[in-house]
Amino acid sequence: MKMTYYNRVDETLYHDTLDNGLDVYIIVKRGYKEKCAYFGTKFGSLQTGDILVDEHGNKHPVLGGIAHFLEHRLFDNKRGNVMDLYDNMGASCNAFTSFNKTVYYFSSINNFDEGLNLLLDYPSEFEMSEEAVEGEKDIIIQEVKMYKDMPDRVLFFEGLRSLYNEHPITSEIGGEIEEVSATTRQLLGLCHSTFYDPSNMTLVVVGDVDVKETLELIKKNQAGKNFKASEHIVKEINESIEVAREFHEIKMNSNIDKVIIGYKMEPLDNLDTFSQNKVVSSLDIIGNILFSKSGEYYEDLVKEGLISNIESETLALPKMNAFFVSAESTKVDELAFRIKEIVASSLDTLTEERLQSNKKAMLSSLLYDCNSCSKLGYNFVNNILEDFNYFEMEEVIRTINLEYLKMVCKHYLLNAKVSVTVMKNKDD
Amino acid sequence: MEIRDFISDNGLRVVLIKTNKFKTIELNLFLSDRLDYKSVTTLNLLAILMKSASKNHPSVKEFSTFLKENYRIMIGASLTNLGETNTVNFKVRGLNAKFLENENINEKLFYILDEMVNNPLIEDGKFKDSYYDEQLRIYKETLEASRDYKEKVTIQKVNDIMGKDTPYGVFKDGDLRDLENLKNEDVVNEYQKLINRDACLYVIGDIEENEIQEYLSKYLKMSSKRSELSLLYKAEMEDKGAHQEQASFTQSSICLVYNFPIYKGDELSNAAKIYASMFNHYLFKIVREKHNFCYSIFARYDAYLGVINVYSNIESKNYDKTLELIDEIIEDLKNTEAHDVVEMTKGKIVNSYHKISDLYSSYVELHYYERLLGNEFDIDNITKEINEVTIEQVREVATKISRKLSFILKEKS
Incomplete structure (x- = not known):
């Protein structure tokens, strides 16, 4: 593990890359009670329109909003509802999806090791029923409607659409209602097996932690976790230099x-x-x-x-x-x-x-x-x-x-x- | 963290929270007085006028340039209403000298706080006319723009129904309607009252008491006064019934107001905290996760007013069912056997208190408001008391809640 001290900001960073490709960063903050961890993947709304290839060689386009949909659904796990599990530890957890990433995170005072193990587990595990997928659609549709009532957000996305013709930056992060409704368990699973490969992911830990012990915990958790990522064809973007609408x-x-x-x-x-x-x-x-x-x-x-x-x-x-x-x-x-x-x-x-x-x-x-x-x-x-x-x-x-x-x-x-x-x- | 109380030579009460954990020094000046419902809008405008320019920096540009050139000193002026008390909090934050190249801006933090509070841009009994007009226009347009958001519209309409002349109905950000007849001189009158309020200064960071005393001999020459402030508002809450309005939104916004007369400092106040958190937990689990009616739903407990408000964005077709589900949650909690949920909730609340020592602004605010109530802010003691709450006490407080208002701002069909 490499240690770097940044004297101008007085922060110390530790970094290692595990055998399975996961990048691990630990920032030590002595004297702080809170400890946080962030586990992210490079998958967001920019992958809209990319093509994923399943095990049978069939091609599937990535629908708008699917990275966000997957983020929602991964909170239901074979161990139980993830929020409940963190609640029982006295910890808080959440996640967000943006244009080019999805990040899962938690923070706690106690039980940090337990929380960290859970964080490293649940986003990596795809377990959901068709029924659960259908139920989630209503929740996400309510979220999409909530955003449609926010003028600043609507203006920003319309501003993007005025600039760009083909670029997936114009896709709503949560997707449109029709896209959410069209999402299937199969497509969610294919996205998961493509983008949740540890070599596409990063873990960041911040707090007053024992670096050596924390790294050992992470290595132990990740041992044997090797993915074979599904084939992913990036959509070709032929974006003109001209704006979409002046x-x-x-x-x-x-x-x-x-x-x-x-x-x-x-x-x-x-x-x-x-x-x-x-x-x-x-x-x-x-x-x-x-x-x-x-x-x-x-x-x-x-x-x-x-x-x-x-x-x-x-x-x-x-x-x-x-x-x-x-x-x-x-x-x-x-x-x-x-x-x-x-x-x-x-x-x-x-x-x-x-x-x-x-x-x-x-x-x-x-x-x-x-x-x-x-x-x-x-x-x-x-x-x-x-x-x-x-x-x-x-x-x-x-x-x-x-x-x-x-x-x-x-x-x-x-x-x-x-x-x-x-x-x-x-x-x- | 080491906490030290002292009085400056001018009689200003100072609380120094000495710590080298943070890269900054922060000053928080609290000015508190009895809440005057009619003056909240004026105070909001006054706060804007005080934090945007001053006599020695007589324009927004000059004032902001001073802040930027001193390593982006951050300032703030905000209002908080707790029960029948209004507090205006001026905040200044700057970098610790350790991170600056041969500079120390500690004195400048006290200077700029003094500029904001004691040296506003007032000439001949008025704020400079052009400055006042500009800031008034900006404030008006900001309030208008806030009504683009259905949640804010809902809160304002609920406040109107609850009564603008009660603490339940005061809109924290101010009311556009109050600006119609407001004059520059009225704002100056409010300023004169503000600087004669009870004052208390908090300083948090790696700084010594003698250094603070040196700066206070030059700046913030104000004193603290002992005033009788009533933080708790205990009054009979009128039943306001069911209301609905329609607006051009895609989705409805709802607010339910519950009387929950358990106040800060009451014997059952910790049980009330746990109850409110459990209520939140079940709202999420049942209304969102089980019935998929919404993306967000939450309850906010105000222990100074004895109120719980529930907010959510849903479709109007699910409104009646949502009310039904919430009524069921409330009923079930009266006989709850969910020991695991009680313990889980305690753990969350205890941990949220422990986190506060890492969040200097939150720590300072809680410390100050506990002092106003006549208590010492002791996290260990608070968390001990939380852990001692029993499920029987939670059941007992669960019987105290009653809905007084239901409001829906319906989407246009």
């Missing part, structure tokens, strides 16, 4: 109009993960320089009565890279025009002083997150499942200089194709 308007039950402006940039797949994170962090800095409360334009936009709320974010995943500015406004059309103007002239706004100020802020955020075992574990597992060590973010940020920032602005942002999506009240 302008789109949606009507919804929203009291204040909203807008999201999307910038479709060149994907980052040709870069290593360090460089990818450097580009994304640079774009985040540009967004802050322009639109944060200390930024160049926030005050003007408020004075002009154009915003009550504005934020920017970058989303970079395989074969896609997008920058978004979203806001609430009583004057969305005028605001959209202003934001496009601001971004178009952003190069002139980038100065050494503004860069250094934002770098300080980003470095501080890393340290703030290290105060909590659960926050640190969450951030670490999210990054490591994208093949990036979260503690290296400190170095990523430090290496961004003004020249690099301007290069990112020119090459990615100013060359991007733009789309505008607005949400207006359906009664207007």
Whole structure:
């Protein structure tokens, strides 16, 4: 097991890869009572449309929402309901599915070893009846309906659909109602046997643990757990550089109009993960320089009565890279025009002083997150499942200089194709 | 963790929680007074005005720039209503000097807290006009935007039914309707009352008492006052019956209000905590897992008001059956023989308390509110008392619950 001490953030990381391919990370937090563990797989909504091949050679497309459906169902196990099992230990557990991962986690004060063994077991075991699958559909459909009533979420996904034509990023993580209804036990099982291979998975443990003992427990649990993953054909994505729609308007039950402006940039797949994170962090800095409360334009936009709320974010995943500015406004059309103007002239706004100020802020955020075992574990597992060590973010940020920032602005942002999506009240 | 109480030279009560576990220093200033239902909206706006700019940083940009340049100092101002008490909590968090390059920003944390609280952007008896107008507009639009979410709409409608002039009906985030006739001067009047409230400062992190005293000789020159605050609201709860409204959502949102008159500090208060947690457990198991009616359903117990509220998003066609199931859960709990569930619940609650020492903000808040009640916050003692609760006590509290309101915000068909 390799140990690395990151002195700038004062954190110690242990790493090992087991014989079956499982990657194990342990972050030691002395003096903390809470211990957490995260067990994740690289399977999310981005696999929608991929083809899986069963033992008979039959091909099955991955339906929208299936990674999320599987996450729900794995909580019923031969040992019993997993939440009940953790409740009996005095622990709490949950899971989440995102675009490119599914993560199962728990936290506890006592009985950590027992909880860790269970965490390593239940996602790896596929045991469910047809009846259980049918019953879960109603619950997930209620969840999907709940999301359909959330304007910010609806706007974000419509913003993605305005940018991308073919990319599976436009698929709802939970799927559409028809997709949920069409899910079968067989397809769930095939997804499980494809993506829940230990070599596709990572375990992260955070807390005041004995590293040697914890690693021994993990090794003992994983001994003999070897999967033969089913064949998986990745869907070919022929994504145009053009946006799907330059302008789109949606009507919804929203009291204040909203807008999201999307910038479709060149994907980052040709870069290593360090460089990818450097580009994304640079774009985040540009967004802050322009639109944060200390930024160049926030005050003007408020004075002009154009915003009550504005934020920017970058989303970079395989074969896609997008920058978004979203806001609430009583004057969305005028605001959209202003934001496009601001971004178009952003190069002139980038100065050494503004860069250094934002770098300080980003470095501080890393340290703030290290105060909590659960926050640190969450951030670490999210990054490591994208093949990036979260503690290296400190170095990523430090290496961004003004020249690099301007290069990112020119090459990615100013060359991007733009789309505008607005949400207006359906009664207007 | 070492806890030290002292009074500053100006008479401000300070609680120092000295620990080197965290990478930050955090200041929490609590200002508490009797809840005035009419002033909650004004206080929300006031909190925004106080935390966004100040006399020495007279714009949002300048104030935010100061925070960013000092390693992203984080600030917050929030309201909490417990029973008949309202608390405004100002929070400042910054990095420990150990993580900075030849810098120590500890003094700046006290400075910026003082700026927020004692140096707001008030000129000639009013907040600077343009600043006030901008923040008022933003606050109004934020409140309007919150009504995009059916859960918030439901809560506001339930509050209206329960009565805006009672603690049951106060909407924590403020009410848009209260802003119609609000004047700048009214907000300043509220500010004058706020800074004369009973004050208590918590400091958590790796910092010495003498360093704090040095900063308090320059900043936060305010004193603590002993005031009689009533945290518990014990009143007869009116039966409000069944209500429904319709709105343009895909799914319905429900809220049920139960009178559960067991209060913090009562002999059965720990049994009540366990009961509420068990209620939650069965809501999830039966309404969601067994009948598949919803994705989320939960009960929230307010031990200061003696209330349990149940919230969920369901389809309206399942509403009557959901009510029936919840009534059955309540009835069954009166005679529960589920010793295993009682023990399991105790374990969860005990562990949640032990986790709190890792969550400095939560620890500080609980410590403060226990002090307001006249108690010491002792996790070991609390968990011991939880473990001593018997199933007979849980059955006893189970007989005290009664529904006073059922509300559904129905989806448009």
